[in-house]
Amino acid sequence: MALNPAYPVVETAWGPYWTCSGGEIPPDRYVDVGGRTLGQFTAQRGRQYELDQVQAGTSTLPLSNTDGALDPTNAAGPYAGHVLPFQPVRRRAQWPPTPNLLNQAQATGGDVGGQPLGALSTADDGPRILTGTDPVGGQLVASGTAWQGGTVIAMAVPAGAAAGAWVCYTAQPAVRPGQTYTVQLRVRNVSPGTSVQVAAGFRTLTVEDAAATTAAGTTATLTGSATAAWTYIEVTATADPASSGLQVGVQLAAAAAAACTVQVDGWQLEAGAATDWVQPGVWYPIMAQFTEDWPAQWTNGGTYGTVTPTGVDALALLSQVTLDDPLSAEIKSHAPRFVYKLDDPSGSAAVADSAGNCQPVPVANSKYGPSPITFGTEITAADTVNGIFTGAPGPVATFTNPNPGQSIFGSACTYLSLTQAGITGPADPTAAWTRMVAFRYPYGTPAGAAEIWMAADNRRANNILAGALLILAINDSGEFGAATGGTGGQNLQMFPPLGNVADGNWHLGFVGHDPDTATMWVGVDSASWEWNVTADQVPTPGSLTMDSIGAFVDEKARYTYAHFAGDLAFACEFPVSLSVTAQEDLYRSWKNSLTGESTDERYARILRYAGYTGPSDLQTGQTTAMGPADFGGQDAVTAAQGVVDTEGGAHYVDGAGTVAFRARSARYNATTPAFVFGERLEADEYPYEDCQPDYDSTHLxxxxxxxxxxxxxxxxxxxxxxxxxxxxxxxxxxxxxxxxxxxxxxxxxxxxxxxxPAMRIGTLRLHPSAHPALWPVCLTLEQGTRVRVMRRPLGAPAITLEQFVENLNWTMDDRGEAVLVLQTSPADTTPYGVISAWHTTLALPAAAGATSLTITPGQTCASLLPPHYTLWLAPELGLGTPGREAVSVLHQVGDVITLNSPLQHSYAAGESVTEALPDDTATPEQWDGSSTFDSTAFTY
The missing domain is CATH 3.30.1920 (Phage tail proteins - 2 layer sandwich fold)
Structure with a gap:
């Protein structure tokens, strides 16, 4: 492959195999459409000013389409049915340019690329060194006999591993259909007494996941030895025109006769014939977005076709997601089977499933008559401050059944018949499941039991239900719990001592089954308790034939007892046994709308509620306790921006497609520029072609x-x-x-x-194709990077502008031109500091009677002490302890402190000296962790 040493290797890749996948930019399986690029590629992302909302990144990518391969209506094309909106597209550049298309970790066996020794990560942002034979994913190991460097890739091969299995491979580079490639590697077997046959492998796949091109090099037999020599293997193959992804690496040429470990080093993938191995440059991301649409044009009488897909980043996808209230969003994140909020309008004859999976549940009456359910009730409680929930607006349903909590037959009752909606207990009671319901019982401790939710079968004893059952109830001690029984009639009562819930306040109840641990558990609010269960204590699939809310109901005989009366909301079922963390999240979202979580936690939650599954990089927020989550009805980007505004930080999607959240500390801790732009190249300044500062009143x-x-x-x-x-x-x-x-x-x-007013830069034009030294700078720049821009007017002092990058606008064309235009905002002109404890040690001994101290200079004593300031000597000894004393400062000159009176005791070099602390048990170091803004600690 011919290289221009002044221009990076650029990969322009499209993923027809993928959809938007929850906002994820997959690392593998791409088509290289770089050979089709026409005219001018553009990509822009960022915001205009530092207080503005970040905008979704956009791009345009003109492509030749004379063969119609990129036409969505071309049913005979190689990507038929897979030219769609919101497919991933990426552009990245390798600098310095090399023929080797792999990343540095792959090519060097882990010597370069920042990968730690040990197990290989398969994360999207990992090295993407994959395996089909090693059950634990392979490792990077140190080696004194590596083919190059000091580490190698090690992959286990189990006995019987089939011919064709991938010992080691990657699918990360995009494949250009019709291109000829060569793969070369160095391999060896380090397991004595074994032998394995391998070959270099090359495979491309169609968009339908079938093999398009399959090729293997000459078979090499690797005889195992701890000192085995390296064997060179290679294969050359041409990618099929229908290729939409490739795999390259080492394959088994025959089934493995014995378990062994194969090591790999010196790996190279290149276009064309094999050349000498070279360590590749760094692959820098420029743009990672999703194709929004595919506008096409046919010119020259309809003979020349082009298509210009426009791209948007994950923020555009998230802006289309409207968030629910915190509780509904948290419930939805666990993929519920049904969610009956019971917030239906007054007079409803049935309650609707907000999850949209099940039929409406009708209101039903016992044979003794109705006692109507009132819909549309406002949320209230005995304690109207602490006894309510705020995670959903309501309303709720009020049950008015007579004789609540008593085992009395013959009284009127109205209940909700899940049976008539086709729900009869958990879908599979022996699998994992959880049921949840919010309730308020205002009638004091039941005399018998107030049964909130029950499911049972039709078997009876003395005309009373006596078969399999599942009941959620409040017992005669006021405790919430459950009763369960299998088809054999073996019942288990589960009412943990988690507090009296018959207090007229709202509570959130759970019951769940975990078949992996053979347990059932009951939870109330944020506490839970679990029991071991046997098979005959759990209903079997199909054994439950009726299900109802509001009482113990025999729907066949239509009798009821143990009525519930009070308020109910959010009757839900999940097809999982909720973890303690999940239960806690549901409780906090229900109880107080997640009040008290930090900004990074809230940001991560919004991404999860929006269904985002792509990569994220979230810094720890400085705001550690947010107010209630108020994002119900907002789109996810607006909600996320509210978190950023609270934090005083920033968020954006970077060039690799990762959603980034930056705390406010990211900028005030960035005290020095990453790059300096100016005309003095000898001073390590980087040139710019145009600078347009603006003394801007926009944010005055x-x-x-x-x-x-x-x-x-x-x-x-x-x-x-x-x-x-x-x-x-x-x-x-x-x-x-x-x-x-x-x-x-x-x-x-x-x-x-x-x-x-402050000076901002509306345009800073960088031209890396004209100044190649700019390539690693331009490819490294990201939103929030601190830079310095120098201006040197003739006959005037130099002007220094300290700035943060806010917007990046790339333009690259098919003639080799590349320009990056930055927009920046001013950095704060004043440094920051925190009030911390002044402390140091004695640099020299101090004898009793001395009137001065020589201290050890350091960060925690950078300020001069004022007269009459009190210091403690040997404070660790405790107040009133011989050997510890308080001294008063007369004045300080450098490291020497003169005292107002002589010392009472002698002190050795290294003894502690500190300012007077507010608590005698406190240590000055406990405040050091927060002293990170700059090198100054203030003393008052």
């Missing part, structure tokens, strides 16, 4: 109003001097922090940041 603000989302309370910060200079300029922000002090701090920070 001197009246800042921050609204606390959960309460609506407004916190204000103003700057009179700025108002006088620029007239009132208002900035408003919604901040969903639980702590009002944090809301006020947010207002104060925004005021300090935007009370004066």
């Amino acid at each position: 603000g001197n009246v800042v109003q921050v609204t606390q989302t959960g309460t609506g309370q407004v916190f204000t910060a103003t700057d009179p001097a700025s108002i006088a200079a620029y007239f009132p300029r208002t900035i408003t922000r919604d901040v969903n922090a639980a702590d009002p002090n944090e809301c006020q701090d947010a207002a104060s920070y925004i005021r300090s940041r935007y009370k004066d």
Whole structure:
């Protein structure tokens, strides 16, 4: 493959095998459409200003389509039926350019590429070194006899592994149909006393997952030895025109006669004939998006076809997802079988399944008459502050059955008949399942039992149901629990001592079955208890024939007893045994709308609720306690932006398609630029062709109003001097922090940041195709990268602009031109510090009677101490302990502190010196962890 040493190897790849897959950009199985590119490729992502909402990344990719292969209506094309919207498309560049199309970890056996020794990761962002023979996925191991470097790829091959099995392979590089490729590797068998036959393998696959091209090189017999020599293997093959993905690596040429370990090193995939192995350059992502549409054009009398798919990143997909309230969203994330919210309108004759899987459940009456269910009730409780739930707006259903909690036959009852909706217990009671219901029972401890939900079969004893059953109830101790029984009539009562729930307040009840551990469990709110169960204590599939909510109901005989009365909501069933974490998530989303979680936790939750399954990179948020989740009815991007606004951070989709969330600390801890742009190349500055700064008033603000989302309370910060200079300029922000002090701090920070105009750069044009030294810089730049831009006017001092990258706009064409235009925002002009404990040690001994101390300089004592400041010597000895004393500072010069009075005790070098602490048991180091903004710690 001919290379231009001043231009990277560029791969433009499309994934017809894939759909959007929950927003994931798969790492494998792509078609290289680089040979079809025409005109100008563009890709843009980011935001205009640092306070603006991030925009979805977009791209345009003009492609030749004279053969109609990319025409969605071409039923005879190689991708027929698979030219669709929202398929992954990526562009990446290798720098420096080499013939080797693999990544560095693959090519070097792990020597380069940042992969740790040990088990190989199969994650999408891993090395993508895969295997079909090693059950644990293979390893990178150190080797003193590696073909090159000091590590190798090691793959286990079990006895009997079939011919054709992949010992080691990758499917990461995109395949160009019709292109000839060569694969070369070095292999050896390090298991003494064994022998295995292998060959270099090449295979391409069609979009329908059938083999398109299959080729293997000459068979090599590897005789096992701890000191085995390396054997060179290769294969050359041409990719079929219908290829939509490739696999290259080492295959078994014959079934393995004995278990062995095969090692691989010196791996290369290249276009054309084999050349000398070379370590590849780094593959940098430029764009990873999804094809939004496929606009086509036929010119020259309809003989020349082009298609220009437009791309959007994961933010565009997420913007189409409308989120439910926190509880409904959390329920939906566990793929429920049904969800009867019981929020149906007043007068309803049935309740609807919001999951859309099951029929409406009708309202039914016992033979003794009705006692109507009231729909549309507001959420209330005995304790109207702590006894309610806020994770869903309501309303709820109120059951008014007489004689609640008593074992009395013959009284009227109205219940919900799941039986008539085709639901008779869990779909398979012996499999994993969980039932959940929210309830409020305001009638005190039952005399017998208040049965909320029950399922049973038709078998009777003395005209009373006596077969298999599953009951959720409140017992005569006021405890929530369950009773279960198998077809053999072996019953198990499960009422854990988790508190009295007959208190007129809302509670969330669970019962579940885990066949893997042979247990059933009961949960109330955020606590749970489990029991071991035997097979005859669990109903068998099909044994349950009736299911109802509101009482113990014999639907065949139409009698009821042990009535429930009170409020019910969210009767759900899940086809899994919910974990403790899942139960806790459901409870918190139901109880208080997830109040108290950090910004990164809330951001991750929004992604999960939106169904996003792609890669993410979420920093730990500095806001550790958010207010209630208020995103019901919002699209996922708006909800995520609300989290970012609360954090004061940023979010975006990077060039590899990863959703990134950045805490506010990401910028104030970035104190030095990653790159400097200017004209002094000898000073390691990188050239730019155009710079357009703007002394911008867009975000000038001197009246800042921050609204606390959960309460609506407004916190204000103003700057009179700025108002006088620029007239009132208002900035408003919604901040969903639980702590009002944090809301006020947010207002104060925004005021300090935007009370004066600042210099922004609307255009910074970088031209890597004209200045090849810019390639690794341009390919590395990302949103949030700190840069420095230098301007040196003639006859004037140099101008330094400290900036953060906000927007990246790539333009690359088929003539070899490549331009990256940046838009940036100003970095804060003042450093940050935190109040921490001043502490150090004695650099020299200090004898009793001395009036000065020589201390060890360090980060925690960078400031000069004021006169009369109190210090503790040997504070670890404890207050009032001989050998510890408090001294008063007269003055400080450098590392020498002069005291107001002589020392009472002698101290050795290395003894601790600290400022007076607020708690005698405290240690100064406990505050060091937060002292990370810069190198200054303040002492007052």
